[in-house]
Structures are given as C-alpha cells and as structure tokens.
C-alpha cells in the first residue's frame with residue numbers, strides 16, 4: 001500500500017500520520033472539532049472518537065493526556081491504519097481501535113467526551129469535492145443520516161458530566177440536524193464555533209450541480225460578491 005506521511009494539528013498537538021490514497025485524510029473539520037478544548041476537558045478523561053479515519057483525533061487527544069481513547073470506524077482498513085498511526089506517535093497503549101457501525105463497537109461503555117466526525121456531507125458533495133475517496137461512505141442523500149443517529153444515541157453513551165462534540169456542515173441539510181439536536185438536548189446544546197469557508201476548486205467547478213442541490217433543500221451555501229462559501233459549525237451537547 002503506497003503511503004505518505006502528513007501532519008495534522010489536534011488539541012494543540014502535532015500528529016504525525018501515515019496516509020493512504022483510498023482512506024479519508026484530515027480536513028479543517030478535524031482540527032476545528034478539538035481546537036477549543038481545554039486541558040481539563042481531556043486530561044484523565046475517557047474519550048470516544050467516532051469515525052476515526054486514520055486516527056488524527058484519537059491520537060491528538062491521547063497526546064493531550066486522555067486516560068483512554070476508543071477510536072471507531074466502519075472501514076476495517078481505516079482502523080488498521082489508525083492503529084499503526086497510534087504506534088507511530090507512541091500512544092498505542094492508550095488507544096483501542098475498533099471497527100463497526102457508529103456506537104456498535106462500544107456498546108455498554110460510557111464516555112466523558114465523544115467527538116463525532118462520521119461523514120456528514122451530502123452524497124453528491126462528498127463525491128464532487130474530492131474530500132471522500134470512492135469507498136468511504138458519505139452521509140446519505142442530504143448528509144444527515146449518521147449525524148442525526150449519533151445525536152439521538154449519544155446520550156446513552158455519555159457519563160453524567162460528559163459532552164458530545166459534533167460538526168454541522170452547511171453542505172448537508174443542516175436544519176434537520178439542528179432540529180433533532182434541539183429536540184434531544186434543549187438548552188444543553190451550544191454552538192462552539194463557526195467558520196465560513198470558500199469553495200475549493202472542485203466545488204467551484206461543480207457549482208451548477210450544487211445550486212441544484214441547494215434548490216432541492218439538500219444543502220445550503222451563500223454567495224458573497226459572486227464568491228461561494230459554505231459554513232462549518234461545531235456544536236457541543238451536554239449530557240442530560
């Protein structure tokens with residue numbers, strides 16, 4: 001397997017990663033999800049990295065002092081690479097990498113912190129943007145399939161003072177995710193950070209198709225002085 005070594009910033013740590021072409025590579029979402037976390041949110045905590053890919057979040061949080069990190073992904077190949085990357089960064093003794101669908105590999109466990117980074121963009125965007133290699137599952141037609149399920153199930157997996165962090169991309173049906181999150185967590189749901197991001201060249205090349213998806217209500221984006229932007233938000237939901 002042809003691999004390449006890349007770096008990624010997670011929770012103030014530089015994570016070294018062996019990346020392979022057919023698996024998802026860290027993006028701005030990876031970094032933004034954990035950027036605001038304080039030491040006290042991580043140190044000695046039990047963490048779940050849901051949709052770990054090649055492992056950047058799990059490894060960065062283990063480097064930041066988590067007691068133990070469970071890292072899960074539906075793709076067994078991603079799990080193999082994540083485990084190898086944990087060894088590369090000398091934190092393999094504090095990371096368990098498990099393959100399976102959403103929470104299924106950690107049934108019965110509870111966590112201080114759950115970081116969800118399972119695919120959350122609409123299928124067409126996943127394929128047009130170049131972010132998702134062909135075999136990596138997307139978030140379904142409107143991008144909400146996994147995030148809605150995770151938001152609903154996470155409360156069973158949180159310790160009493162625990163919290164869930166999850167991204168909401170406007171390149172999905174954002175309103176649907178927020179409707180469910182407000183229904184489940186009420187005022188325990190807070191917006192942590194929000195970033196407006198210009199379209200990359202691949203998105204720009206496919207602007208007509210993206211306009212159709214917007215007209216169908218599957219995604220949202222805005223145009224400022226004819227430049228298209230999408231929005232990335234990070235939400236925190238505190239245990240009920």
Ligand SMILES: C[S@@+](CC[C@H](N)C(=O)[O-])C[C@H]1O[C@@H](n2cnc3c(N)ncnc32)[C@H](O)[C@@H]1O
Pocket residue numbers: 024025026027029030050051052053054055056057072073074075078100101102117118119120136137138146
């Ligand atoms: C957006 S990538 C994020 C990967 C990694 N966290 C990162 O920052 O590079 C989403 C990951 O979710 C995984 N995934 C997709 N559907 C899943 C599911 N039903 N259960 C668990 N993981 C899933 C994909 O295989 C992919 O590795």
